Amino acid sequence: MNPIKDQVKHQLPEIHETPSRFRNTIGKYIIKRNSNCISCGKCADICPYGVHIMPDNHASPFRPIEHKCIGFDCKQTDHYCIEHCPEDALVLKDNALLDTMGDYRWTSEMLLGHFAMAETGNAPHVGLEYNLGNSGGGFDKIRFIEPDPDLAIDISDEEIDTGIDLNKTGDDRPQKTISMPCYGGGMSYGSTALSVIIGRARAAKKLNTLTCTGEGGYPPEFLPYKEHVITQVATGLFGVREETIQQCPIMEFKYAQGAKPGLGGHLLGEKVTEAVAKMRETVVGSSLFSPFPFHSVYSVEDHKKHVDWMKEINHNVLCSIKVSTPTDVDMVAIGAYHAGAHIIHIDGSYGGTGAAPDIAKKNIAMPIEYAIPKVHKFLVEEGARDKICLIASGGIRNALDVAKAIALGADGCVIGTADLVAVECVRCGNCESGRGCARGIATTDPELGNMIDEKYVEQRLVNMYMAWRKQWCDILRTYGLKSIKELKGRSDLLVHLDYLDEDDQKRYQPAPGYKMIL
């Protein structure tokens, strides 16, 4: 009997196909059927991907489901509909819309790849580059080393452990193990639609991981999932009450966040609806500023006092300290450890889901790729690495980024943007303007906020993380590892293209490097 196998098997949730909320999906290719079509149904017969569907009781085929089409790669197969159509009624072309979508960090293909994973729970069958962005540095230039075939092991996904331990201090507080090497970042009630944050909590429960309240209070809808909800205590202390700390397994002190390091949060007045105001104990329509920094913390001693205070309120709670990535992030991390934290959470500058000044996102604090090895190394040197859980976030976009972050030295990651992409965020960036997100994700608008339901969010997230898990299992198997914990700090398994000779570089997938119009 394999204990890991049993434990993992018990926790793995089921995948259910969860299609897009929108009528017209966005695909890499456009496939149109023109009026020459005689509804012979040949295309529907031969397409194995479900692009063409013509149910028996229908006189003509449905409109092609474009995002499932593998495009010109299909030419090599015996089911290329364009050539099989007897009336030349089908036209296939690249979708020019993709030029207007995505950016250097989240390319259009990475977005589409994640839409597909969230829909199916598997890696997309369309040729999409969803593991690498076009940023030209950091994770986009780091690769896993060419594997030694002798190392590979032949075990099933069920036998691989992707869980991480959050309490390594050896204190008398509970051991907390989550089954994924990542958990959900804080998104507050007020900034994000209630159905989205509750959907995230439901997914966290199914996946046996966590989500975080953000700084917006603790809606009662979280209670059924309270074992999987982190209460965030941030500088504005909005909605923080004794009971919300008493009912959480982990509380998170947010000193800073990567998207706006050194700056306070800002919830625009338009988003402060009656419900939000009530939850945050503020006034309807009035903009809410979270100050920076904690005005009760100006020293390491003050910080320890903070941690002690929380620990006293809840004797079972684990303490996470969320900080940004300044030059001295390593010193901050060791300070957090000595103050009694269980988790040090470093949030790099390129991530974040909430609205932030563009100047801060681009320029303030260092990218997470630099901060992870810096902090990991320092904690090792200080003899503290095995007693604290190092969590990285901020610009960690996909399963490969998570694996790379862990190999660089993190225990696990916190994910925000990818969760939103799973529920069809297109990263238009207008989370803060007017009524909020037009796609119903980051909004409290009565109409827009109801575009999404919890079940959809839950299942899309479960699907995406299960697809990610398959990728992690592939990596672990390749290098002969049975647990993602064994990957921690294995930077010997990584290479950086800029640190390889020209010949060696050719052995790895090149970094995308095309010019984009921003």
Place this chain on the structure above:
Amino acid sequence: MPQKYNISTKAAPPRFYPVGKYATIEFREDCAGSCKECVKKKCVYDIFKDNYLHMSQMDEPEYLYTCNSCFRCIQECTKGIFSRVVNPEYREIGDDYWTPDVLGRTWCQAHTGSVPVSGAGYRGPFAGKGFDSMWTDMSEIVRPTRDGIHGREYINTCIELSRRPERLTFNKDGSLAVEVKPILEIPLPILFQQPDFGVLSKKVLISMLKAAQTIGTKMFINAADVYENLMPFGPVIIPLVKKDTFQNYPTLLTRVDMVEIEYEPGIEKVFGALKAMNEELVISVGVSLRANLDYAAICVELSKADIDTIHVYADAHGREFESDNPRFIKDMLRDIHLALVDAGTRQQINIIASGGICMAEHVNKSIICGADGVAIDRPLLIAMECRLCDRCRKGLSCPVELESIDPAYGSNRIINLMGAWRNQMLEMLGAMGLREARRLRGEVGRSMWFEDLEKESFAPIFGERKVSIDVG
């Protein structure tokens, strides 16, 4: 306590429909025509309402300056007739350095006076050349951070343009033993500069001067271009003169409090003559950063002379002049700053940097590299809707009719831009824990550089870097 400095902004919508990033495509032949669910009516941002007006005026194509890219019309149209592409005109505006994105953001700030804010994280390249190869630091937990933008703590952005004595000395009776000249200061580390191209009509120059006057800064203008109707702006103007021409402007030089003279060998001989025309005159020397000049040594020599400020000029892309492999202004400023520090004169003299300053972050980064402040030219034109289309250089008409701009409107747009820039500077200063722009000068300890971070974090893991770092 002196009144806290603030730049008041007031929305100034564009006069001309700006070049939008996207162009919509509607395959109208596929439209059912009678659809009651038309996505145009349901647009969250009401884009299409504006578009209808636009089309009825037969102005320009329906480029969506205001499209917020939610893709809902594309994804919800019952006939799927919508798509969009990047507007070809958007690709054409600006150049590699003054990118369409820089122009679009500048227009937006000049319109609203607000700091550009967006959600969902950063979207650009990991790092880049020039200013994009450095990050600024922030304070965490144990160092006080300053909350400047929301007004609880005042962050001072003022800089001086006049020379400072090396140190104060006192007589036995406590009186000052050194001569302390009047201090000339401006409330933000940004000066204006007459652009080297563009539609520079009187109205355009007045717009710029009026904005400078309102926010309390100054503007460099060729002395020859200071017509009588600009005279009322007096001390706002910093006339640019040369060794051979300064004597032609006796009246002007008595009505201003600062002048700039172009550097040439032997220039120090005329400083006395300049002072003779106006004893109070603060003198700046303009030095072009040319590859064949040892500009750091020149600046050291100048700093020992009786002048107040050195104004260094790079080209419009922040590059060295007359070089096949031009250096970037951040590196040139580092050299000059450190040379002055070594010479022991840095505290007495001020450095103003020109060239390649196109975003708010460039102001702070220039100061970190060693400048006291910066001078900007193109952003002033762009604020007034200039598209850097270069038509004016070819003698063609200006698409935004800059020549006829109302100075009240033009200055409003420039003030808005400066208000937004200053707030962004405050964000960065606040995060760094600084309460004074002057404290940022040469403060590389509050910055992180690409090459250093690669070395510190990646070299121990990946070994020797094989692809050379090009951050210049």
